[in-house]
Amino acid sequence: MNPITPILHGMKITFEHLFKKPVTLQYPDERPKVAQRFRGLHGLKVSHNKAKCVACYLCPTVCPAKCIRVEAGEDANHDKYASVYEIDMLRCIFCGYCVEACPVDALKMTGEFELANYKRSDFVYSKERLLEK
Amino acid sequence: MVNLTIDDKQVSAPKDSTIYDAAKLNGIKIPILCHDKKLKPFGACRMCLVEVEQMKGRQIPACTTPITEGMIIRTDTPDIIKARKLVLELLLLNHPLDCPVCDKGGDCDLQNLTYDYQVNSNRFVDSKFQHEIDYNNPLIERDMNRCVLCGKCVRICDEIVGFGALTFIDRGIETKIGCEFEKGLNCEFCGSCVSVCPVGSLLARPFKFKSRFWALNKQNSVCGYCGTGCNLTLGVKDNKVLTTIYDENQGFHKGQLCVRGRFGYQFISSDKRLTKPMVRKNGVLTESTWDEALEVVAGRLKGGTDVAALATARLTNEEFTLFKKLLEKAGTKNFDHSAGYAHAALTDGFARSFGTSASPASILDVQKSDLLLVIKTDTYETHPVVGFEINMAVKNKGVKLTVLSDKRGKLSKLPNAKTLVHTPGSEIVILNALAKAILDAKLTDGSASIIPGLPELELSLAAYGADAVYSQCGISAADINKLASEYAAAEKALIIFPVGQAYSGHTAELATAAANLALLTGKYGKEGCGVLCLSEKNNSQGAVDMGFYAQNGSMNALQILDACTSGTVKTLFIAGENPLNSYPDKDKVKSALNAVDFLVVSELFMTETAAMADVVLPVCSFAEKEGTFTSADRRVQYVKPAVRKGIQTKTDYEVFSDLICCLGGQIPPSTAAQFDEIAGRVPGYQGLSHASLRINSAFAPVSITPAFVVPKVPAPVTTGQGMLAMVTGSALYHSGTLSQFGEGSMYVCPEAYVELSRTDAAALKIADNDLVNVSSNAGKLQLKAKVTARMPSGVVFVPYHFSAAPVNTIWNGAAVTPVSLSK
Ligand code: SF4
Ligand code: SF4
Ligand code: SF4
Ligand code: SF4
Numbered sequence: 001m002n003p004i005t006p007i008l009h010g011m012k013i014t015f016e017h018l019f020k021k022p023v024t025l026q027y028p029d030e031r032p033k034v035a036q037r038f039r040g041l042h043g044l045k046v047s048h049n050k051a052k053c054v055a056c057y058l059c060p061t062v063c064p065a066k067c068i069r070v071e072a073g074e075d076a077n078h079d080k081y082a083s084v085y086e087i088d089m090l091r092c093i094f095c096g097y098c099v100e101a102c103p104v105d106a107l108k109m110t111g112e113f114e115l116a117n118y119k120r121s122d123f124v125y126s127k128e129r130l131l132e133k
Numbered sequence: 134m135v136n137l138t139i140d141d142k143q144v145s146a147p148k149d150s151t152i153y154d155a156a157k158l159n160g161i162k163i164p165i166l167c168h169d170k171k172l173k174p175f176g177a178c179r180m181c182l183v184e185v186e187q188m189k190g191r192q193i194p195a196c197t198t199p200i201t202e203g204m205i206i207r208t209d210t211p212d213i214i215k216a217r218k219l220v221l222e223l224l225l226l227n228h229p230l231d232c233p234v235c236d237k238g239g240d241c242d243l244q245n246l247t248y249d250y251q252v253n254s255n256r257f258v259d260s261k262f263q264h265e266i267d268y269n270n271p272l273i274e275r276d277m278n279r280c281v282l283c284g285k286c287v288r289i290c291d292e293i294v295g296f297g298a299l300t301f302i303d304r305g306i307e308t309k310i311g312c313e314f315e316k317g318l319n320c321e322f323c324g325s326c327v328s329v330c331p332v333g334s335l336l337a338r339p340f341k342f343k344s345r346f347w348a349l350n351k352q353n354s355v356c357g358y359c360g361t362g363c364n365l366t367l368g369v370k371d372n373k374v375l376t377t378i379y380d381e382n383q384g385f386h387k388g389q390l391c392v393r394g395r396f397g398y399q400f401i402s403s404d405k406r407l408t409k410p411m412v413r414k415n416g417v418l419t420e421s422t423w424d425e426a427l428e429v430v431a432g433r434l435k436g437g438t439d440v441a442a443l444a445t446a447r448l449t450n451e452e453f454t455l456f457k458k459l460l461e462k463a464g465t466k467n468f469d470h471s472a473g474y475a476h477a478a479l480t481d482g483f484a485r486s487f488g489t490s491a492s493p494a495s496i497l498d499v500q501k502s503d504l505l506l507v508i509k510t511d512t513y514e515t516h517p518v519v520g521f522e523i524n525m526a527v528k529n530k531g532v533k534l535t536v537l538s539d540k541r542g543k544l545s546k547l548p549n550a551k552t553l554v555h556t557p558g559s560e561i562v563i564l565n566a567l568a569k570a571i572l573d574a575k576l577t578d579g580s581a582s583i584i585p586g587l588p589e590l591e592l593s594l595a596a597y598g599a600d601a602v603y604s605q606c607g608i609s610a611a612d613i614n615k616l617a618s619e620y621a622a623a624e625k626a627l628i629i630f631p632v633g634q635a636y637s638g639h640t641a642e643l644a645t646a647a648a649n650l651a652l653l654t655g656k657y658g659k660e661g662c663g664v665l666c667l668s669e670k671n672n673s674q675g676a677v678d679m680g681f682y683a684q685n686g687s688m689n690a691l692q693i694l695d696a697c698t699s700g701t702v703k704t705l706f707i708a709g710e711n712p713l714n715s716y717p718d719k720d721k722v723k724s725a726l727n728a729v730d731f732l733v734v735s736e737l738f739m740t741e742t743a744a745m746a747d748v749v750l751p752v753c754s755f756a757e758k759e760g761t762f763t764s765a766d767r768r769v770q771y772v773k774p775a776v777r778k779g780i781q782t783k784t785d786y787e788v789f790s791d792l793i794c795c796l797g798g799q800i801p802p803s804t805a806a807q808f809d810e811i812a813g814r815v816p817g818y819q820g821l822s823h824a825s826l827r828i829n830s831a832f833a834p835v836s837i838t839p840a841f842v843v844p845k846v847p848a849p850v851t852t853g854q855g856m857l858a859m860v861t862g863s864a865l866y867h868s869g870t871l872s873q874f875g876e877g878s879m880y881v882c883p884e885a886y887v888e889l890s891r892t893d894a895a896a897l898k899i900a901d902n903d904l905v906n907v908s909s910n911a912g913k914l915q916l917k918a919k920v921t922a923r924m925p926s927g928v929v930f931v932p933y934h935f936s937a938a939p940v941n942t943i944w945n946g947a948a949v950t951p952v953s954l955s956k
């Protein structure tokens with residue numbers, strides 16, 4: 001084969017792309033469109049001004065990465081609530097089992113994917129950080 | 134055996150079985166909800182329906198139907214499944230279904246059955262129950278909305294516990310479980326109802342929301358409180374003991390526990406536990422290192438003819454043996470436990486009468502006997518699970534019960550129980566009178582004549598005619614003669630009495646007097662017979678078996694304290710004992726501990742005794758160590774660590790090992806090897822090893838060499854004009870001084886009290902809960918009054934246990950102390 005042909009072929013492809021819409025994103029100036037069912041950072045749903053979570057311990061039980069820590073407390077009405085709810089994002093594998101297991105639909109996974117941080121301890125998300133804003 | 138067919142399988146079962154038992158025996162599973170093997174058949178829930186061909190295929194409950202020869206039974210036809218589903222649907226109809234917040238989730242029979250039978254929907258509609266939930270009780274939360282009315286709680290509290298706190302209230306759909314007049318629960322808090330409740334209606338409040346059942350690490354252990362030696366399962370999470378778990382197959386008691394075992398576990402993972410060794414520097418106890426602390430202690434022990442030691446009866450057998458070796462290495466023979474007298478019934482009384490320092494009877498004999506003679510109703514309080522056995526013997530087996538006591542109590546309330554209330558302190562007189570009555574009426578057994586000492590005994594009893602003792606003990610001659618003839622006539626009879634630091638009247642003499650009765654009538658060495666001495670703490674019997682007490686002229690506990698005061702003992706090693714609170718005469722103990730040059734205390738907590746020490750060593754509870762405990766009836770049981778010990782704590786075994794090394798001895802062997810050595814030496818322990826005990830506990834058999842011994846009778850106590858007779862003892866909710874750190878016990882019995890009769894209360898114008906001053910020769914103490922119907926007039930009862938109001942400020946060890954009460 002003529003050695004020039006593949007080069008010309010390559011140039012053609014390159015040239016064509018000059019007129020196509022770019023696939024790369026100019027992140028962070030440009031933001032990706034996150035799909036609805038994307039499994040990003042968890043969120044604790046709120047209803048009647050408090051977290052819906054009743055600290056039933058099903059999510060820590062089902063979690064394959066064992067990265068959820070829940071401690072239950074008793075509130076003034078003797079109801080159960082999560083006095084501690086923590087997820088260690090460094091260990092989470094974003095499988096979504098926790099969301100599936102929750103019997104009261106208190107947990108969701110958001111589109112939030114920017115989880116980089118400076119310290120390991122910052123990856124342990126406390127209840128306050130997880131509460132849906 | 135009866136032959137029958139279950140699900141096409143030819144099986145056989147004992148003839149008193151129900152269909153459920155027969156199926157279970159042959160590995161066929163029938164679902165149950167209201168049935169419990171410990172309780173009488175009830176048949177409330179209809180989960181266990183089966184079809185019996187001979188009954189034209191009618192559906193009948195398996196748990197209440199006895200088997201008959203040739204029965205053909207089907208347990209899983211589509212019709213039965215349908216019927217069971219209907220039962221579940223109806224149960225779930227008004228049920229709150231709040232499993233996510235219900236502590237029973239994961240361990241709930243209703244939940245499991247619903248899952249097994251896939252009851253996903255309900256054909257019926259009705260509103261949920263709206264019963265009020267009892268959140269106020271510190272130990273038991275009652276949520277009747279979740280109740281399936283299986284009646285197990287009602288039945289266990291009645292049939293086994295014998296308290297009867299719970300009952301069905303109202304009828305029809307309104308039916309619920311409640312207490313009298315729908316008041317709060319105020320009972321023994323043994324937690325039996327909680328343990329058998331198949332759903333989340335009755336829950337342990339101290340454990341509320343702490344963890345899920347499946348997340349708990351279940352660790353088998355042996356209760357660390359009393360000598361009954363109940364087995365228990367600790368629920369552990371994150372190295373913390375969070376609860377006790379019911380296991381119906383555990384121990385002779387089938388998982389039954391008392392309030393201390395069930396709810397008093399908090400001391401194990403308490404944050405008040407000592408975590409670091411402490412050494413007194415410039416007068417203050419300062420945190421230190423093990424190296425420093427052990428060096429200081431070893432320096433004092435070296436060449437220690439002036440060394441003495443006191444130990445708690447809660448150490449393991451291995452620790453007692455090693456402690457003894459350490460002390461012998463240091464050069465002293467002066468060591469003792471349990472105030473020196475609480476073990477005398479065994480080490481002196483039984484040693485003389487039976488030739489062995491152990492009881493010639495076991496707790497299993499209680500239900501096999503025909504007649505029980507219990508000395509002091511307090512037996513129920515000191516050893517509650519033995520009390521359950523007595524309940525069951527009386528109620529289910531028709532065993533006759535006579536109680537000799539200075540007050541009435543729980544045992545007096547059992548059906549047909551006879552309580553002979555005597556003048557405090559006259560137990561031995563009565564036992565002697567009984568012996569005399571047996572001799573006079575010629576009711577002795579043939580075997581008695583060959584036992585040495587009979588003529589001397591007969592002679593010594595001359596003054597104990599039933600009429601003659603009336604003035605001393607207040608029991609009529611007729612009662613004494615009747616009891617004597619009943620006891621002698623019974624085929625099997627068992628005498629039971631507790632001992633302990635608060636029962637200073639239960640001496641060696643009492644033990645010999647009781648033993649004489651058994652020997653005279655040949656009621657020993659046979660099933661259901663004998664004399665059972667219930668030693669106080671979880672390893673009191675072990676301490677005796679290991680020989681950790683004053684022998685051959687060495688000093689006993691009280692002499693050791695005297696020697697501290699006089700200066701002959703300069704170094705005192707106290708392992709876990711809290712004499713300042715639990716030995717008689719607080720002032721005397723205090724001056725002894727002040728006087729002694731050097732005091733080292735190994736403890737779990739900063740007790741008042743530890744606070745006086747020069748060195749405090751933080752050691753481990755029963756749940757953090759390996760070893761063996763010997764129960765009051767010589768069951769040798771193995772314990773293994775259920776939780777890791779604190780980083781800076783050591784087991785007593787390690788402490789003694791390290792000290793032996795510091796003194797230049799060889800490194801002692803492992804606990805298992807130490808036990809092998811014990812097994813080779815201690816009579817009855819032959820053939821036992823950690824490996825075998827790990828699988829099954831074992832009785833160390835007792836061999837008896839009988840002898841009649843003349844008991845020395847203490848002089849009767851005369852309480853002067855206007856004075857009352859104070860007797861000391863144990864409260865149901867407590868054991869020793871350790872239970873003060875078990876929150877469960879403290880919730881329901883937080884402080885000491887003085888219990889007095891209604892007549893005395895009326896005469897002194899004292900009402901319940903009044904603060905009264907109790908004064909004796911020794912001192913004065915302010916206590917809350919508890920006016921009860923069980924106390925005879927002229928007698929008051931004060932429990933020990935409590936540091937905040939230690940009874941030893943007014944009690945110097947006498948069985949009966951004259952006191953006066955004033956507001
Ligand atoms: S997404 Fe998966 S790994 Fe992450 S917390 Fe949930 S269950 Fe655990
Ligand atoms: S009792 Fe059982 S079924 Fe009922 S809410 Fe609790 S766990 Fe669920
Ligand atoms: S705790 Fe014991 S005494 Fe109290 S109600 Fe339950 S079973 Fe009865
Ligand atoms: S409270 Fe529990 S044990 Fe008692 S009847 Fe109801 S379900 Fe049965």
Ligand code: SF4
Nearest residue numbers: 356358359363391394
């Ligand atoms: S304190 Fe005694 S009776 Fe109660 S559970 Fe423990 S060993 Fe059993």
Ligand code: FES
Nearest residue numbers: 167176178179196
């Ligand atoms: S288990 Fe048989 S009727 Fe309830």
